[in-house]
Amino acid sequence: MWKLYKWNGHYIMGDLVSKHSSEDAALKKAAKELSFTFAEKTKKNKETLIWLDDKNHTPIGVIVKKSRG
Numbered sequence: 219m220w221k222l223y224k225w226n227g228h229y230i231m232g233d234l235v236s237k238h239s240s241e242d243a244a245l246k247k248a249a250k251e252l253s254f255t256f257a258e259k260t261k262k263n264k265e266t267l268i269w270l271d272d273k274n275h276t277p278i279g280v281i282v283k284k285s286r287g
Contacts, residue, residue, distance in 0.1 A: 220244040224252055224279040231280055241268075244281045252279045 219237055222244050226232025235251055238244040245268070248254060254270035261267075268281040 220281055220283045222248050222251070222279065222281050225277065230277050231282070235279075241281075241283070244268075248279060248281060254278055 219239065220241055220243070221237050222235040223231040224233050224235050236244070236247050238247065245257070248270055252270055253272075255273045256271040256275060258269045258271070259266070260269070264285045266283040266285070269277060270279040270281070272278050
């Protein structure tokens, strides 16, 4: 399950915007809601993060997927 979060002024993972079953659907929703310019995909342990930045490379949101096992 891919979850899209946007910055709420205090936390980058502040407000849950939507949940998606595919990465492409989550990226399309992020482009519509957040209008990000840069995206960087990282994997850490059992978690995949896609950091979404604006044109000044300021983080405005993140897409998270937690893997099982």
